Amino acid sequence: MRQSFLFTKTRREGPSDEVSRNAQLLIRAGYIHKEMAGVYDYLPLGLRVIEKIRQIIRQEMDKIGGQEVSLSALQDQELWKATDRWSDEKVDVWFRTQLKSGSELGLGCTHEEPMVRMLRDHVQSYKDLPKYTYQFQTKFRNELRSKSGIIRGREFLMKDMYSFNRSQADLDEFYDSVIEAYKNVFARAGIGERTYLTFASGGMFSKYSHEFQTVCDAGEDHIYIDKDKAIAVNDEVMQDDILSSLGITRSNLVKEKSIEVGNIFKYGTRYTSELGLKFKDESGEDKPVIFGAYGIGLGRLMGTIVELLSDEKGIVWPESVAPYKMHLLALDEDGKKVAEIFYLGKEEEILYDDRDVSAGEKFADADLIGIPTRLVASKKSLASGGFESRDRRTGSVKIIPNS
Amino acid sequence: MRQSFLFTKTRREGPSDEVSRNAQLLIRAGYIHKEMAGVYDYLPLGLRVIEKIRQIIRQEMDKIGGQEVSLSALQDQELWKATDRWSDEKVDVWFRTQLKSGSELGLGCTHEEPMVRMLRDHVQSYKDLPKYTYQFQTKFRNELRSKSGIIRGREFLMKDMYSFNRSQADLDEFYDSVIEAYKNVFARAGIGERTYLTFASGGMFSKYSHEFQTVCDAGEDHIYIDKDKAIAVNDEVMQDDILSSLGITRSNLVKEKSIEVGNIFKYGTRYTSELGLKFKDESGEDKPVIFGAYGIGLGRLMGTIVELLSDEKGIVWPESVAPYKMHLLALDEDGKKVAEIFYLGKEEEILYDDRDVSAGEKFADADLIGIPTRLVASKKSLASGGFESRDRRTGSVKIIPNS
Numbered sequence: 001m002r003q004s005f006l007f008t009k010t011r012r013e014g015p016s017d018e019v020s021r022n023a024q025l026l027i028r029a030g031y032i033h034k035e036m037a038g039v040y041d042y043l044p045l046g047l048r049v050i051e052k053i054r055q056i057i058r059q060e061m062d063k064i065g066g067q068e069v070s071l072s073a074l075q076d077q078e079l080w081k082a083t084d085r086w087s088d089e090k091v092d093v094w095f096r097t098q099l100k101s102g103s104e105l106g107l108g109c110t111h112e113e114p115m116v117r118m119l120r121d122h123v124q125s126y127k128d129l130p131k132y133t134y135q136f137q138t139k140f141r142n143e144l145r146s147k148s149g150i151i152r153g154r155e156f157l158m159k160d161m162y163s164f165n166r167s168q169a170d171l172d173e174f175y176d177s178v179i180e181a182y183k184n185v186f187a188r189a190g191i192g193e194r195t196y197l198t199f200a201s202g203g204m205f206s207k208y209s210h211e212f213q214t215v216c217d218a219g220e221d222h223i224y225i226d227k228d229k230a231i232a233v234n235d236e237v238m239q240d241d242i243l244s245s246l247g248i249t250r251s252n253l254v255k256e257k258s259i260e261v262g263n264i265f266k267y268g269t270r271y272t273s274e275l276g277l278k279f280k281d282e283s284g285e286d287k288p289v290i291f292g293a294y295g296i297g298l299g300r301l302m303g304t305i306v307e308l309l310s311d312e313k314g315i316v317w318p319e320s321v322a323p324y325k326m327h328l329l330a331l332d333e334d335g336k337k338v339a340e341i342f343y344l345g346k347e348e349e350i351l352y353d354d355r356d357v358s359a360g361e362k363f364a365d366a367d368l369i370g371i372p373t374r375l376v377a378s379k380k381s382l383a384s385g386g387f388e389s390r391d392r393r394t395g396s397v398k399i400i401p402n403s
Numbered sequence: 404m405r406q407s408f409l410f411t412k413t414r415r416e417g418p419s420d421e422v423s424r425n426a427q428l429l430i431r432a433g434y435i436h437k438e439m440a441g442v443y444d445y446l447p448l449g450l451r452v453i454e455k456i457r458q459i460i461r462q463e464m465d466k467i468g469g470q471e472v473s474l475s476a477l478q479d480q481e482l483w484k485a486t487d488r489w490s491d492e493k494v495d496v497w498f499r500t501q502l503k504s505g506s507e508l509g510l511g512c513t514h515e516e517p518m519v520r521m522l523r524d525h526v527q528s529y530k531d532l533p534k535y536t537y538q539f540q541t542k543f544r545n546e547l548r549s550k551s552g553i554i555r556g557r558e559f560l561m562k563d564m565y566s567f568n569r570s571q572a573d574l575d576e577f578y579d580s581v582i583e584a585y586k587n588v589f590a591r592a593g594i595g596e597r598t599y600l601t602f603a604s605g606g607m608f609s610k611y612s613h614e615f616q617t618v619c620d621a622g623e624d625h626i627y628i629d630k631d632k633a634i635a636v637n638d639e640v641m642q643d644d645i646l647s648s649l650g651i652t653r654s655n656l657v658k659e660k661s662i663e664v665g666n667i668f669k670y671g672t673r674y675t676s677e678l679g680l681k682f683k684d685e686s687g688e689d690k691p692v693i694f695g696a697y698g699i700g701l702g703r704l705m706g707t708i709v710e711l712l713s714d715e716k717g718i719v720w721p722e723s724v725a726p727y728k729m730h731l732l733a734l735d736e737d738g739k740k741v742a743e744i745f746y747l748g749k750e751e752e753i754l755y756d757d758r759d760v761s762a763g764e765k766f767a768d769a770d771l772i773g774i775p776t777r778l779v780a781s782k783k784s785l786a787s788g789g790f791e792s793r794d795r796r797t798g799s800v801k802i803i804p805n806s
Binding site for chain 1: 408409410411412414433436438439442443444445446447450453468470471472473474475476477478479498499500501502503510517521522524525526531534536541543545546547557558
């Protein structure tokens with residue numbers, strides 16, 4: 001894209017009412033716009049990052065058998081009363097609204113209930129299982145406070161996957177494949193080395209639950225990491241007997257602040273028994289479907305990447321989620337001539353700074369926007385043999401041919 | 404996709420509480436699921452249709468200079484008070500909700516206000532104009548009644564584009580390019596011949612406004628068409644002096660029921676003057692930006708296609724928006740052998756009915772689901788030279804080679 005065409009502008013100063021580093025940088029660089037605390041718009045560059053994250057997640061969910069759907073935000077209270085999750089005492093983040101008739105509706109903060117109910121129309125027999133559904137859908141959560149930028153929004157895009165199995169053993173097997181898929185997602189998004197499968201306390205249907213936690217100073221959580229084994233535990237399971245059952249010892253653990261970037265739950269027959277999602281097994285007997293749910297917040301992942309991979313000059317995107325691969329800066333007329341030719345046909349890969357502004361402004365904007373490779377086209381670079389290519393992360397510079 | 408993998412099933416009967424033909428057929432064929440009146444989920448096949456429609460619209464919006472963004476659903480009441488669109492007397496479709504602090508928020512039913520406010524951060528000078536933004540975003544409208552299936556939802560996906568120009572002449576020119584883009588969208592979506600640019604009464608800044616109306620018995624509107632000139636008028640402008648200024652005469656007009664599939668507005672300085680979106684012109688003088696807005700509902704377009712292009716057996720998709728190009732039915736073991744080979748590598752183009760059900764059931768499902776080309780693979784078809792290819796719309800049959 002030509003930068004002269006892009007409607008967003010960078011700014012030197014972040015908004016004074018924004019305390020989080022991720023939102024400060026993303027607003028300054030023109031990726032997002034703040035509507036109110038915890039509510040952000042995505043501008044062209046920001047939407048490109050979200051779409052790249054979405055595509056990585058989609059590929060990994062498809063690979064393990066996911067089928068994409070899109071459920072509504074508006075929620076029927078009767079459905080949530082059936083699972084005892086309608087009252088504020090049970091779920092404290094509901095946004096509620098009303099139809100003209102006066103009936104109260106909720107805005108979906110998660111989608112176990114409607115997903116389970118919807119599956120009743122399509123699952124009757126053991127032959128209909130397993131099935132795995134997922135969606136990219138806007139969640140609404142009425143958080144009391146919202147100061148973490150796009151890491152904890154009141155409205156945010158989430159990938160939520162749901163699994164429907166015949167047996168606990170089948171669920172266990174699928175759950176393990178989700179763990180691998182999530183590891184792939186975080187590795188491909190550039191935060192794999194800092195992200196730990198973290199053991200948390202289990203529910204009725206499993207000994208432990210798991211979270212994916214990314215080590216980050218901006219985190220609201222903290223975890224205890226065994227770096228040799230590359231796993232972590234949270235506070236709930238910091239007990240010697242549990243630690244020893246996991247084969248780790250307290251003295252090897254390092255405490256770090258962290259952000260929960262993914263969560264996975266084995267629900268067993270929770271929700272499916274309450275909502276009547278059952279199947280006839282091989283002997284014709286009715287059984288409740290065995291259920292699981294798996295979430296990743298896209299804005300949260302994007303915000304975490306910014307928190308981790310940025311420096312005093314701006315953002316440093318990994319190539320996999322960067323809005324463009326290359327940022328091409330034309331500094332003078334000679335540079336512009338060759339840049340125009342190079343740009344042709346590469347509109348999807350290149351943000352091309354063709355603006356009539358100073359070289360200093362172009363350099364500062366390139367550092368702030370944080371595209372992995374900066375190519376400078378100028379009389380000087382051409383005299384050296386082509387474009388000056390600079391790696392945003394390492395700062396290493398080389399000359400590459402301009403054709 | 405293999406039909407044995409797809410989690411949705413067809414059903415012979417539509418739901419008894421659903422009066423609209425589009426929702427009846429889409430629910431029976433497994434495209435959508437009804438959460439409540441006016442609120443629908445999109446299932447895998449339905450989401451594929453929506454994505455194809457989205458891609459057609461995106462291409463046409465990009466072609467006329469649009470830049471894609473994504474704004475929030477949650478709306479700040481102060482913003483809408485500034486334009487006098489917060490009260491129920493002025494906008495009667497608000498869904499309202501509350502933060503924990505007690506502050507009331509709205510759920511966006513349209514996005515002129517936040518889009519104009521957001522642009523204030525990025526437009527200062529005449530050099531920053533023109534700019535065109537658009538989004539695919541979920542709107543919430545608290546409709547009193549909702550009986551038209553996905554044609555009039557309480558929650559629905561809309562493409563809304565906004566134009567920001569220096570002058571009325573520039574707006575007029577862009578507006579004409581939107582008319583052409585919209586004609587392209589409706590033509591590519593298969594309803595071009597039945598869709599009319601319709602003159603409606605103008606506002607403060609233009610003599611007429613325009614709607615795109617598609618002739619359809621399920622429509623809630625009606626229009627008067629001049630078939631020779633391929634334009635129409637609505638009730639508001641059915642006056643002889645206006646008709647004559649448009650060069651049409653009452654006696655040539657045919658009245659038809661219709662669905663509004665697109666609308667376009669010249670707002671002029673409405674919204675921009677109230678919200679302070681201005682620019683410095685060449686002489687340094689502050690001027691309000693000249694504004695326009697342009698909408699297409701994706702579900703409404705999909706529902707209109709279903710209403711128009713279906714028969715007693717089911718849906719008849721145009722290829723451009725069909726979930727798959729081909730529906731491959733393997734009827735016996737011989738057929739399955741060649742079908743498996745043919746399917747390989749064409750997973751994105753083919754819905755492959757590999758299920759262990761009767762030929763009759765496969766034929767009925769194929770007619771209901773409505774993919775343009777049905778390929779039958781069987782011992783009999785192979786003896787005739789390959790697959791039996793049947794056109795869903797015309798019913799014409801031919802044998803095509805299976806490799």
